[in-house]
Structures are given as structure tokens and as C-alpha cells.
Amino acid sequence: MLTKRRAELLGLVVDEYIDTAAPVSSRALAARHGLGVSTATIRNELARLEDEGYIAQPHTSAGRVPLDRGYRLYVEELMAEEPVGLNEQRTIAHQFHQAEPRLDDWLSLAATLLAGSVTNVAVIARPQGQAARLRHVQLVELTVDSALVVAVLEDGRVLQRIVSLTQPLDQDALAAVARRLSARLAGADAAEGRAVAEELLGDEQRIALATAELIDDSRQVGETYIEGLRAALEQPEFSSVERMLEAVRHLQAYELLHTLPDPQQIGRGTTRVVIGHENGSAWLQDWSMIVSAFGDRDGPVGTIAVLGPTRMRYGYTIPRVRYVAALISSLLEHAHR
Amino acid sequence: MLTKRRAELLGLVVDEYIDTAAPVSSRALAARHGLGVSTATIRNELARLEDEGYIAQPHTSAGRVPLDRGYRLYVEELMAEEPVGLNEQRTIAHQFHQAEPRLDDWLSLAATLLAGSVTNVAVIARPQGQAARLRHVQLVELTVDSALVVAVLEDGRVLQRIVSLTQPLDQDALAAVARRLSARLAGADAAEGRAVAEELLGDEQRIALATAELIDDSRQVGETYIEGLRAALEQPEFSSVERMLEAVRHLQAYELLHTLPDPQQIGRGTTRVVIGHENGSAWLQDWSMIVSAFGDRDGPVGTIAVLGPTRMRYGYTIPRVRYVAALISSLLEHAHR
DNA sequence: CCTAGCACTCTCCGGTCGCGAGTGCTAACT
DNA sequence: AGTTAGCACTCGCGACCGGAGAGTGCTAGG
Numbered sequence: 001m002l003t004k005r006r007a008e009l010l011g012l013v014v015d016e017y018i019d020t021a022a023p024v025s026s027r028a029l030a031a032r033h034g035l036g037v038s039t040a041t042i043r044n045e046l047a048r049l050e051d052e053g054y055i056a057q058p059h060t061s062a063g064r065v066p067l068d069r070g071y072r073l074y075v076e077e078l079m080a081e082e083p084v085g086l087n088e089q090r091t092i093a094h095q096f097h098q099a100e101p102r103l104d105d106w107l108s109l110a111a112t113l114l115a116g117s118v119t120n121v122a123v124i125a126r127p128q129g130q131a132a133r134l135r136h137v138q139l140v141e142l143t144v145d146s147a148l149v150v151a152v153l154e155d156g157r158v159l160q161r162i163v164s165l166t167q168p169l170d171q172d173a174l175a176a177v178a179r180r181l182s183a184r185l186a187g188a189d190a191a192e193g194r195a196v197a198e199e200l201l202g203d204e205q206r207i208a209l210a211t212a213e214l215i216d217d218s219r220q221v222g223e224t225y226i227e228g229l230r231a232a233l234e235q236p237e238f239s240s241v242e243r244m245l246e247a248v249r250h251l252q253a254y255e256l257l258h259t260l261p262d263p264q265q266i267g268r269g270t271t272r273v274v275i276g277h278e279n280g281s282a283w284l285q286d287w288s289m290i291v292s293a294f295g296d297r298d299g300p301v302g303t304i305a306v307l308g309p310t311r312m313r314y315g316y317t318i319p320r321v322r323y324v325a326a327l328i329s330s331l332l333e334h335a336h337r
Numbered sequence: 338m339l340t341k342r343r344a345e346l347l348g349l350v351v352d353e354y355i356d357t358a359a360p361v362s363s364r365a366l367a368a369r370h371g372l373g374v375s376t377a378t379i380r381n382e383l384a385r386l387e388d389e390g391y392i393a394q395p396h397t398s399a400g401r402v403p404l405d406r407g408y409r410l411y412v413e414e415l416m417a418e419e420p421v422g423l424n425e426q427r428t429i430a431h432q433f434h435q436a437e438p439r440l441d442d443w444l445s446l447a448a449t450l451l452a453g454s455v456t457n458v459a460v461i462a463r464p465q466g467q468a469a470r471l472r473h474v475q476l477v478e479l480t481v482d483s484a485l486v487v488a489v490l491e492d493g494r495v496l497q498r499i500v501s502l503t504q505p506l507d508q509d510a511l512a513a514v515a516r517r518l519s520a521r522l523a524g525a526d527a528a529e530g531r532a533v534a535e536e537l538l539g540d541e542q543r544i545a546l547a548t549a550e551l552i553d554d555s556r557q558v559g560e561t562y563i564e565g566l567r568a569a570l571e572q573p574e575f576s577s578v579e580r581m582l583e584a585v586r587h588l589q590a591y592e593l594l595h596t597l598p599d600p601q602q603i604g605r606g607t608t609r610v611v612i613g614h615e616n617g618s619a620w621l622q623d624w625s626m627i628v629s630a631f632g633d634r635d636g637p638v639g640t641i642a643v644l645g646p647t648r649m650r651y652g653y654t655i656p657r658v659r660y661v662a663a664l665i666s667s668l669l670e671h672a673h674r
Numbered sequence: 675c676c677t678a679g680c681a682c683t684c685t686c687c688g689g690t691c692g693c694g695a696g697t698g699c700t701a702a703c704t
Numbered sequence: 705a706g707t708t709a710g711c712a713c714t715c716g717c718g719a720c721c722g723g724a725g726a727g728t729g730c731t732a733g734g
Contacts (some may be wrong), residue, residue: 025696038708043697061696062717088478091499100495119491142431143424158433230585244581248567362727375677375732382726398684683728690721696714702717703708 002073002120009035009045011078012026012195018311021236023063027243046054053191068276070275071288071310075273080316085324086303092117092324094286096331106226110304114324115228118317119235124225125257126301132218133189136182137211145175149297151214159214181211188218190258218259221254224253230247237309251282251307259284263293263300268329271322288312292325295333304328339389346372347391348415351403355648360400399430405613406532408625408647412610416652421660429454433668441564443668445562447641451661452565455574455654457645461562462594463638467556470526473519474548476511484511486544488551491524496551496594502540506619514541518548527553553595560588574623574646587620588644596621600630600637605666608659613647625649629662633669641665 002010012033016024029035035042047065049055054070056064066074084092092113099105107124113325115122132153140148146164153159169177184196185208193212197205229251238244250256266272273320274289288310291299304325306317339347341608349370353361363379367370372379383401386392391407394400420428426465429450444461452459469490477485480520483501490496507515521533522545530549534542538566566588575581596618611626625647630637641662643654 025697027696038709040698042707042712043706047698060698061694061713063696067557086480091483091501094499145424146428162431164428217706228590230582233582233585239578241576241578241581244578245567245570247683248570248585252567253663360727364727376727377677377679377729378675381676384729394728396684397729398682400727677734678731680731681729683726683730685724685726691719692710693717695716698711698713699711700710700712701708702710704706 006045006077007073009042010049010066010070011074013046013049013055013064014070014074014078017066018313021311023065024059024194028063028115037283049074066146066311068278068310070315071275072278073253075275075314075318078132081319082316083319084234086131088117088324092194093327096327103332104223106208106328107223109303110328111225111227114304114306114320117320118306118308118313119228119231120306120317121226121228121232121309122259123303123305124223124254125260125303125305126223127224127257127262127303132215133187134185134193134211134215137207138182139178139207141169141171145248147207149214151208151211153215153218159217160209161214161217163203163206163207163210167203169203177207181208185211189213192285216254224257226251226253226256232308235309237311239256246283250281255308255318261291263295263303266291266293266300266303268293268295268300269326271325273314273316273318288291288314289315290314290321292321294325294328294332296329302333343382343386344410345416346379347403347407348411349550350383350392350401350410351385351407351415354401354403360395360402360428362400362505365400397551397644401649405569405615405647408612408651409615412612412651418656418657419653425454426660430664433664440669442663444560444639447661447665448562448564451641451643451657452568454657455643455645456565456568457587457643457649457654458563458565458569460593460640460644461560462597462640462642463560464594468522469552471530471548471552472507472522472580473523474515474544475519476515476544478506478508478511481505482601484544484546484657487552488548490552491554496554498551499555500540500543500547502543502598504540506540514544517541520547522548523539525549551590553591560593561594563588563590563593572646572650583620586604586646587618587656593644597626597640597642598628600640603628603630603637603640605632605637606663607628608655608662610651623647625651627651629658631662631665631669633666638669639665663673 008143010028013024014029016032017243024041026046030039040103046055050057050064054073055068056067058065067140082246085159095113098107099109107126111122111124135154138150140150142148142162146162147166147169148160149163150158150160155190186191188196190212193208193215197208200208208298233244235249238247256286264328271290275290276288277285277288279285287307289305289307291303291305304321306321349366350361353365353369358360363376363383367376367378377588383392388400391404391410392401393404395402395475432446432450433443436446444463448459450460472489472491475487475488479499481483482505483499484506485497487495487497488502512532522530525533530545530552534545534549538543570584575584591643608627608629611628613625614624616622616624623646624644626642628640628642632638641658643658
């Protein structure tokens with residue numbers, strides 16, 4: 001069981017780590033917060049917390065770093081929220097009232113302000129329409145090195161896209177590929193399409209991927225606003241070129257839109273925190289996501305989220321995401337009248 | 338004087354460097370292109386080219402790297418253009434005809450296609466309105482740590498923006514700052530405003546910067562589309578964290594919009610190449626910019642540009658920028674009818 | 675004017691070493 | 705039983721070499 005003292009200690013470890021981004025040592029804990037015990041005692045407790053999977057050491061002779069499980073408990077029970085001060089509220093609200101009363105402008109502004117306020121990536125997405133499933137695919141030869149992928153969806157819509165090929169394929173070969181893909185992909189949604197594509201190779205894979213993307217396109221992707229890339233990248237977790245590149249690679253409208261949960265599933269007024277491995281996507285393993293929804297009385301219409309390293313100022317970020325979501329919702333309500 | 342042979346050699350050095358991103362040695366040149374001379378002779382010629390400021394060595398025992406002057410000559414006389422093939426033209430044009438016939442969608446698509454085609458950053462900007470000059474500034478105390486900057490422009494427009502302060506300033510102090518700034522900035526355009534801000538410190542600097550940005554805002558910034566950040570960042574010139582961060586920091590709509598030349602100054606149909614230090618801004622010192630304008634018969638309305646490291650495939654990029662600009666212009670013409 | 679040969683320079687890479695930070699464990703203390 | 709002082713041990717990190725390799729400039733001879 002997790003004793004009171006150990007829980008408090010965990011809270012301190014997370015606080016400290018969020019602050020310094022460096023493994024937290026028993027000495028640092030004793031020094032910064034005068035708990036009435038020695039470092040040896042703290043070490044014992046830390047060892048217990050490690051056994052229970054809340055924290056870990058990067059290597060034998062290092063301090064402790066929170067694990068996802070530690071963050072989870074922290075977010076649910078230990079952290080102190082830093083509410084949005086009145087000044088801050090006024091400053092933010094003012095900018096909205098000053099802007100043109102257009103939803104697009106509001107959302108873009110909201111993304112910018114939120115990103116600036118929490119120094120992380122802010123994403124605001126407004127999906128439109130329903131995602132459909134595939135009926136079948138056809139391929140049309142365009143030039144030697146490109147073909148047209150035509151996706152026919154179950155609801156009857158027809159979408160097309162050009163794919164460039166690495167090897168020449170004539171119309172017969174294309175037809176064969178199309179037959180195979182149609183068989184495997186019939187009834188598939190975008191995610192299933194991508195899964196099938198994973199198993200294929202070369203041009204056939206490219207075509208399958210294009211098909212999956214066409215299915216995705218059926219959602220008629222609304223606007224997506226992404227801000228704060230720069231602020232996020234300045235954080236120490238991205239101090240190597242590879243991590244930075246990976247972040248830039250993935251932080252794109254297209255990919256994010258399909259990573260964020262549907263606004264319906266969140267519901268207005270609630271804020272969900274998704275930590276590290278709780279994210280489905282592999283690349284998000286050491287990211288956390290704070291998601292909220294906005295909308296009017298007819299229900300939620302969009303998602304507003306902050307993405308950042310798992311080492312994120314949850315207590316600070318969460319209220320701000322919630323506040324901005326609520327603010328937009330109330331702007332929408334007023335606009336409707 | 339630059340002999341024929343030396344010019345050719347320079348062309349080869351630039352070609353090779355663009356290709357490999359590594360300093361070019363006399364041996365590499367002799368091996369890859371069977372010039373009828375020995376490496377020693379090549380070394381002599383390279384030494385001359387270095388004296389004349391076209392190329393340089395990163396350190397004594399390294400090969401040669403082109404300097405801006407070398408690139409300039411290359412672009413103007415030596416490079417071989419790689420025209421946009423018919424297939425490529427068709428593939429690109431097709432996507433435009435498939436898109437909704439809205440200028441916004443066209444521009445966004447153009448940025449994406451262009452960036453993908455040249456694997457560098459593509460920027461498309463459509464400025465609107467004229468930039469104005471400042472009449473005077475006023476400051477209004479909002480909260481302890483924020484103030485409202487009110488800029489009155491020469492054409493009578495009034496723009497405002499909130500600035501957060503690092504130190505508390507009361508209304509008297511703010512009034513003093515406003516008086517000082519108004520005196521220094523009267524009649525200034527945005528660039529001059531920024532220059533003055535550079536000389537100031539702390540909150541006064543922040544306020545001056547905000548003022549400069551307000552002046553900029555008077556242009557009523559149109560849409561800016563930026564694509565290809567990721568592709569650009571994968572290039573070897575950004576293989577250090579600092580360079581990458583610097584690029585991300587600067588490649589923002591706001592900053593780029595004010596870096597690109599006015600479409601009027603370029604004129605439809607022409608393509609301008611700006612290499613390294615020829616760029617005004619300090620951060621662009623090792624970037625090159627290929628700029629073209631698009632518009633209809635009433636004149637150019639927007640700028641289309643590709644940004645990349647000075648080591649850029651000029652011969653490949655230039656025709657593609659030109660092509661896309663022309664394509665959009667012609668779409669505009671047709672739409673007008 | 676060209677070229678073979680050579681001495682020289684400088685970077686890059688791998689290995690070694692010592693320092694410092696931090697831990698876990700043990701034994702004594704309350 | 706819980707706490708603590710003391711200590712041996714581990715590990716990462718930065719500094720410091722030293723040799724290999726790449727490339728140059730120069731010289732002397734064709």
C-alpha cells in the first residue's frame with residue numbers, strides 16, 4: 001500500500017522533476033522541502049515507490065524520474081492546481097472580444113494564446129462530417145510513373161488522389177492491384193486501411209496508404225490550428241536532433257487530427273489527461289495530452305488540446321485548457337443568439 | 338579574370354557540393370568528371386577561385402565549399418536548369434483542377450505541392466492593404482503586470498494590443514514611456530520601430546516591439562501558407578540542435594511575411610534569387626530564397642517563395658517556383674472570366 | 675603550363691581515466 | 705520497528721590523448 005508519506009514524497013518528486021527536468025535525488029528532496037527525515041529514510045521510501053512502479057532511475061547511480069504511473073497518480077490526487085488568475089482571465093478574454101467575431105479567428109487566436117500561456121503545443125481541431133468506410137478501389141493509369149487512386153465509399157462518395165509510382169505498372173497490373181486491395185479493404189475505415197498497408201510493400205503499399213488517406217479525407221477535415229511548436233521544442237526533452245525531428249515530423253495537422261479523440265467522446269466541460277503510453281500512437285509514448293471539448297448547447301463541435309512532454313506542468317496547464325475551452329464555448333453561445 | 342576553365346570548375350564544385358553537402362576535394366572533381374588534367378592542376382585553379390572569393394575551405398586541410406559569391410555566379414551563368422517535365426506538370430496541374438476553385442485552397446495546395454517537390458520550405462503570402470506609419474503611442478494601465486499599447490497611425494487608424502510587463506509600472510511611469518517612445522517612433526514604419534526597439538531594454542523594449550508589430554498589423558496581414566518545414570529540417574545543415582531551433586524560431590508566418598519582398602517589386606513572370614548575405618535579416622545569412630509573384634492582369638497580388646539552405650538545388654527549384662507561380666496566375670485569370 | 679611527389683595540417687574517432695553524484699546496504703541508535 | 709550515519713560501489717560525463725585519414729600547398733622536374 002501507498003502510505004501517506006510515500007504519496008507526498010511522490011508528489012514532491014514529480015514537482016521537482018517537472019521543475020528541473022533532471023533526475024531527483026534524495027538530497028535535493030531533503031534540501032528543498034524540510035521534511036523531518038534524513039536522506040537515508042527518503043532513499044528507502046523512494047526504493048519502495050520504485051518497487052511499486054511509480055518512479056524509476058535512468059541508471060543505477062542516478063536520482064528518480066517519474067513513470068507514467070507516477071504522473072497518473074500525481075494528476076489525480078497529488079498535484080496542486082494553479083487556477084487561472086483574474087488578471088490572466090481578463091487579458092485573455094480581452095483579446096477575444098477585440099478580435100473579429102468569426103469562429104475561425106477565435107480558434108486561431110485561442111491556439112496562439114493557449115500555446116503561449118502553457119509553453120507547449122496547442123491544437124484546436126474542428127472535424128466535420130462523418131468518417132465513412134470503403135466500398136472499393138480502382139486504379140487508373142495516368143503516366144508511366146503515376147496513377148490515379150479512386151476510392152468509392154459506402155455512402156456513395158467518390159474521392160480520388162494521384163500517387164506516384166516507383167515502378168512502371170500498366171493498366172492490367174493496376175487492375176490486379178486494385179482487385180486485391182478492394183478485397184482486403186472492403187468495409188475498412190482509415191485505421192484498418194493503414195494497418196493493411198503496413199503489411200504490404202513498395203507501390204502496393206503506397207497505393208493502400210493513399211486509399212486509407214482518402215477514407216480519412218471523407219471526414220472532410222475541418223480546420224486544425226497548431227501553435228507553439230517552437231515553444232515546445234525549446235524544452236530539454238528535445239535537446240537531441242533525432243527527438244526534435246521526430247516531433248516536427250509528427251506534429252502536423254493531418255496526423256494530429258486523427259490522434260485527438262472525438263469531441264463527442266469527451267463532452268463539454270470535462271478535461272481529460274492522457275499520459276505517455278496511455279496514448280495509442282507509438283510516437284506519443286513520451287508525450288502527454290490534455291484534451292477538452294468546446295461547443296454550444298447543441299453539443300461539442302471541436303477539440304482543444306495541449307501536447308507536451310510527459311514532464312508537463314499539469315497543475316498549470318489543465319486549468320488553462322479548461323478555461324479556454326469554456327471561453328470559446330461561451331463565445332459560441334453568445335454568438336448564436 | 339575568370340577563365341573559362343575556372344568557371345567550369347566552379348560550376349562543378351557547386352554541383353558537387355549541392356549534391357553531397359561535404360567540402361569538395363580536387364580528387365573528387367577529377368574522379369567524377371574526367372577533366373583532362375591532374376588533381377594538382379585542379380588544386381591550383383581552386384586556389385585561384387578561392388583568392389577571387391568564390392569558394393573557401395572550412396579549414397586548412399579540407400576541400401572547398403562555395404561562398405555566396407560562388408553561388409551567385411553559378412545561378413547566373415553556370416547552372417543547368419532542370420525544366421519541369423510534362424508528367425510533373427500534369428500531375429501538379431491535375432491536383433489544382435481537382436481542388437475547390439477557391440483561391441485560399443489553391444494557395445494552400447500550391448504551398449504543399451511546391452514544398453514537397455523541392456524538399457524545402459515553401460511560403461506563399463498574400464499581403465493585403467498598405468503598411469502605414471506611426472503618429473504616436475499611448476499606454477494604458479490594465480493590471481499590475483500588463484498594459485494596453487495603443488498605436489495611432491498616420492492614416493488615422495487606431496490599433497491596440499496587450500503587453501505583459503515584467504515590472505509593475507503605474508500610469509505615470511507608463512505615460513513617461515509613451516512620451517519617450519512617441520518622440521522616437523513618430524513617422525516610423527515597422528522596420529524602423531524594430532530597430533529602435535533593439536536599442537532599448539526590458540519592458541520599454543517590449544512595448545516598443547509591440548508598437549512595431551502594431552504598425553505591421555496595419556498591413557492587415559492576409560493569408561500566409563508555410564509548408565515543408567519538416568522536409569527542410571531533414572537536411573544536413575540542420576544537424577545541430579541550435580541551428581534547427583533557430584530555423585523553427587524564425588520560420589513563422591509573421592516573420593516571413595515581413596521578410597519577403599513585396600509582390601509589386603518582383604513583377605509577374607520574373608523569378609528572383611536571393612542568396613545568403615544578400616538577405617537583409619541576420620538569421621537568413623545562410624539561407625537562400627527563390628521568389629516569384631503571382632496575380633492576374635491587374636497586377637501581382639501575392640508572393641510565392643522557396644526558402645532553403647544556400648546549398649540548394651537552384652537549377653531544380655527555380656523552374657518549379659516559376660511554374661507554380663505561373664500556374665496560379667493562370668488559374669486566377671481563368672477564374673476571373 | 676602541367677604534374678608527380680612529399681611534407682604538413684587539421685579533423686575525427688576511439689579509448690582511457692578521474693571526478694562527482696547518487697545509490698543501496700549495513701550496523702548502530704531511539 | 706523505524707530512523708540514521710557511514711561507506712563501498714556504480715555509472716555517466718567530460719577531458720585528454722594519439723593515430724589514421726583526408727586534403728592541401730609547394731617544389732622540382734617534364
